[in-house]
Each structure stands twice: as structure tokens, then as C-alpha cells.
Amino acid sequence: MNHKAQLACAWIGLASTALLFVGIWPLMHFLPPLDPALPTAAVAAIYRTNGTGIIVGGLCLLAAASALMPFYCALAMQVTRMERPSKLWTYTLITSSVLGFVPLLIAEMLFSTAAYRPGRSDEIIQVLNDFGFIMFVGPSLPGTVQMLAIAIPVLADHNSDPIFPRWVGYANIWTAILATPGCLITLFKSGPFAWNGAIAFWVAAIAFGIWMMVNFWAMRRAVLREMHGPLA
């Protein structure tokens, strides 16, 4: 069994999350996200002045999203141990992880496209910016499904020594609920449910951070216990 590889994937998950942060904040300056109510000319000016930062930061998002796939697959290996002989939630976790991160790739490419030709009209740059942020924050429901695809097998785990502690299942339900409101951003241009809002963005982002720390810990613990026995 490739325990060392699984542990490495756990750390890659953590590192990828940090890389997401590095891309979004110091490079793209999209933390906090651009205000949806910004005037068209102001949006275009941002892409013209910070174009390289946005493009390079976008590459960080691309790299992070790609590297997160082995992390989710390693996590899925633990889910398999919980639900054996079934693979239902394993497959759901893997597919919803892919579905959840494709929009991030597209968002990054939209932001890069907006920065690609500074001579473009302001309106076109703004459309690409709108599309980018809607892609970035909007498709939250695959994430909800993904977190529930962990919660359900954790709570249904009938092993005498459960693979993940039961509270991790409940924590995944909690973060699944908190991650959901992102899908509502197209209804608002301001306030807590806009793409830069306290609830649709910040609560969801913090929930993802908590989710990553909890599941990284649980995954690592499960692999170590499989290697060394229950006192790990």
C-alpha cells in the first residue's frame, strides 16, 4: 500500500491551498475580490496596471487546482475504506472534486484573457471580469456535494475502529452548508451575498480553510494508523 504517497498527497493539498492564497492575494490583488459595483473604467484600469500580477497569480490558481486532484483522490482512498465494499461515495467525491475545480481554471483563464490585450475596450474587459468572478465564486454546489460525499460515509462507517472520527463527518456537513451560498451571487451587486460579500465569499472561504485543515488532519491520522496501528 502506497502510504508514503498518500501522506505526500495530504501535504500537497495543504501546499496547494497556500498557493491559492498566494495567487489570489499578493499577486492578483483579488483579496478582497473586486467590488461588483466598480465603474467600468476602474475595472479596466485594474487589468491594465496589474496585468502581469493577474496572469501570474492565475497560473498559481491553475497549478493549485491541478495539484489538488491527487489530494482529493488520496482522501477518496480513505472514504473507500469506510464504505467497503461499496465505492459510491468514493466516486461521488472524486467526480464532484473535478466539477468543483474546473470553474476555478476557467475563472483564471478569464482573468488572464481580460489582462491579455490592454488595448481592448473597457466594456469587454469588464465582461471578462464579471464572468471571471462569477466563475470563481458562483459554482459552489459541487463543493457542497463533495463535502457531503465525505460526511455520509464517515457517519455510516461501521468499522470497529472508524477510519475518521465521527465529528469530522459533522464538520463536513457544517462546511458543506457554509460553502453553499456562493451560488447566489448573481442575484446581488452589493451586500453580504455579492461575490465580494461577507457571506457568499468570506464565510465560504473561511469554511474551505477550516475544511482543509480538518480533513488534512483526519486523512493523515487515518494513513498513519493504517501504517502503525491505532496508537498513531
Add this chain to the structure above:
Amino acid sequence: MRARHVPGEAGVWVLILGDLTAFSVFFAIFLVHRARDVALFSASQAAMDRRLGLANTVLLLTSSLFVAGAVIAARVAARGRAERLLMLALGCGCGFIVSKVFEWGGKIADGVTLNSNEFYSFYYMFTGIHLVHVLLGMGVLMYLLVRSRRADPGASYVALMEGGGVFWHLVDLLWVVLFPLLYLLR
């Protein structure tokens, strides 16, 4: 000395307290936005139908009473009584949903929609998110009902009833705070 007993199981409290924390943040956000435009919020809130809000509160409080009774019945293995009380609680939940449909329907017919003003955005969003929790809670209650009906409900039955019951009480508690925030603040 009485042995320590965690209702449900320890893990469910991560969800309960986590959700309470999240909603506390939501309520604080509401109050911050309200403070920025007290006149608008007060005027909109004066138009809210307090009787409907009160009816909703009574419905949920009553349903919690039924759920608490069902948990007590489950503890003494009176599963028939638990079943009946769960069904009454589900009935109250249905009443809440119907009332919500009428309340929203009435407002929408009057032209008061999601983006009519900032207060109404909060109103629809928070009551909507709460309604999702009511639906989730009803799903939990239905599962508890199914378990109660089984000839052998299983070793974890009481813990499940307690944990599920606590989630329903959370749903009720959230409304008990939401009601004064949205309907009673002047």
C-alpha cells in the same frame, strides 16, 4: 454521581455550535447594515406582518415541544408515542412551510421582491436559508420516524433521536432570533 451524558453524540455538537456561530455572524452582519440605514430598515420593518411572524414562531416552538416529547418517549422505549409526536412535529413543520409560501407570495404579489431594498434582501435571504434548514430538519425528523417504526430500531436509536431532536431545536432557535430581528426591531 450521575454519569456524564452528551445528548446525541459529541460530534453532532460540532454541527450545532458551528451553525449557531455562522448564524450569529449573519445576524451581526444584518445589524451592521441596519445601523448604516436605520430609516430604511425601520420603514420596511414597520410594514412586516407581525402576526404571521408570531404564528411561525408559535408553530416552531410547538413543534420543538413535540420533538422533546418524542425524545423522552424514545428514552423509555414508548416508540408508538414517539411516532405520533414526531408526526405532529412534522405537521407543524409543514404548517411553517405553507405559511412561508403565503407570506412570500403575498409580498411578491405586492411587488416586494429580493432586491426591492436592502432590508428585503436580508429578509428573503435569511428566511430562505432558514427555510432550507427547516427542510433539512424535516428530513431528519422523517428519518427518525422511519427508525421509530422499525420492530428493532437499533442500539443507537436513542442517541439518534437525541441528536436529530437537537438539530430541530437548532432550527427553532434560529427562528426565535430571526423573528425579533426581522419583524420586531423598530
